[in-house]
Amino acid sequence: MTQKIDFLSKNQQIVLExxxxxxxxxxxxxxLFSVQKKGIKGPPQVYRALDRLIKLGKIHKIESKNAFVACKNDNCTISNATAFSICDNCEMVTEISNPKLSKYLTNFQDETGMRYNKYxxxxxxxxxxxxK
Amino acid sequence: MTQKIDFLSKNQQIVLExxxxxxxxxxxxxxLFSVQKKGIKGPPQVYRALDRLIKLGKIHKIESKNAFVACKNDNCTISNATAFSICDNCEMVTEISNPKLSKYLTNFQDETGMRYNKYxxxxxxxxxxxxK
DNA sequence: TTGAAATATGTTATATTATAACAAAGCGTA
DNA sequence: TACGCTTTGTTATAATATAACATATTTCAA
Known part of the structure; x- marks a missing residue:
């Protein structure tokens, strides 16, 4: 059976935390370096945990930085619709949760008629x- | 002096083409593999050309794929405002040029008052x- | 003109990010 | 229990990107 959707394995909990x-x-x-003392030895363990956490909507990947942040939304049901604000100077990243924006983008349709399920x-x- | 904005070096031309x-x-x-016969030997030469072409708006990077596409807009003045449609199955990537969308996003402001110069x-x- | 400063290019090596491949362990259920 | 399936551990390596330095070229002021 597939792992239950609300259950995190030990590695996943460690990485999420x-x-x-x-x-x-x-x-x-x-x-990886931070969690090596907790028994995680190799990249695959970290990447597997990251993949799963992303699928669960617990974290998001900032593609332009190859970095990962926790989801700030109460229920992480919008992991298929993500928006971030990134400071070019201090690299601060904030998740934008703006209902109007997400509604606009979720409903967006281009000329080709392609319908999107994620952005x-x-x-x-x-x-x-x-x-300043 | 900085390289003129409308001039491409040999490597840049090869990569753009x-x-x-x-x-x-x-x-x-x-x-890199395709252009080795034309005298480009190493990754830095390719990455430098890519960086410059991106700055000039001639190409864009698809962050989720670490891949590069030519800009489809006549005058590439909107390289700071890019939108793409990506097929999860065949990996086809199309640049979206939708004035309404770009206007909406260019003018978007979130609660924090941060003003964006690129998205x-x-x-x-x-x-x-x-x-089908 | 000429030579110092800035810019651009070439080259080698290495850093960073991510996955392949397979072994071992755990888990459900017939 | 033993079989199939999923998850986890481990080693190795692939894929992506940049550091560091050498060389060449351009610019422009003295």
Whole structure:
């Protein structure tokens, strides 16, 4: 049987915890180094946990940075519709949860008639702090 | 002085040409293999050309695939505002040029007051062919 | 013109990110 | 229990990207 959708294995819990505690997106290998003392030895264990957490919507991958952040939405049902704001200077990443935006993009249809079931949007600019 | 904005070096021309001819996004190392007969020996030469072509708006990087496509817009002034449609099955990638969408996103402002000067949007789904 | 500073290119090596391949362990159920 | 399936562990390696330095080219002021 496939793993139950609400159950996290030990490795998955370890990886999720460290991502949730972090204030910034974490790279896979920095996760690996941090969790080696907890018994995780190799990249595949980390990447498998990351893959699963992504599928569950518990974390998201910031594609432009190859880094991972915890999902900030209460129920992580929108992992197929993600938007982030990224500061070019301090690299701060924030998940945008704006109902209007997600509605607009979820309903978006282009000329080709292709219907989308997932999107990822990354905004870049300077955050308030760095604008000063 | 900085290289003139409308001038491409030999390497840049070679790389751009091969990307423009391709029907699908190209990976950096597949570009490298194709251009080795033309005198380009190493990854840095390819990556430098790619970086410059991106800055000029001649090509875009598909972040979720680590691959590069030619810009389809006549004048490539919107390289800071990109949107793509990606088929999960056949991996076809199309650049979306939809004025309404780009206007919406360019003007988008979130609660934090951060103003964006760049965004990248990637839609995923099944293209017409693959839906059948 | 000429030569110092800046820019661009070539080259080797290596860092970073991710997955293949297979072995071992756990789990459900007939 | 023993068979099939899924998950986990482990080693090795593939794929992506950049550091570091050497060489060449261009720019432009003295």
């Amino acid at each position: 460290i991502i949730e505690k972090a204030k910034e997106p974490l790279k896979a290998y920095s996760i 990822n949007l990354e905004f870049f600019g300077l955050c308030k702090k760095c604008k | 091969i990307i423009e001819k391709a029907k699908e996004p190209l990976k950096a190392y597949s570009i 990248n949007l990637e839609f995923f789904g099944l293209c017409k062919k693959c839906k």
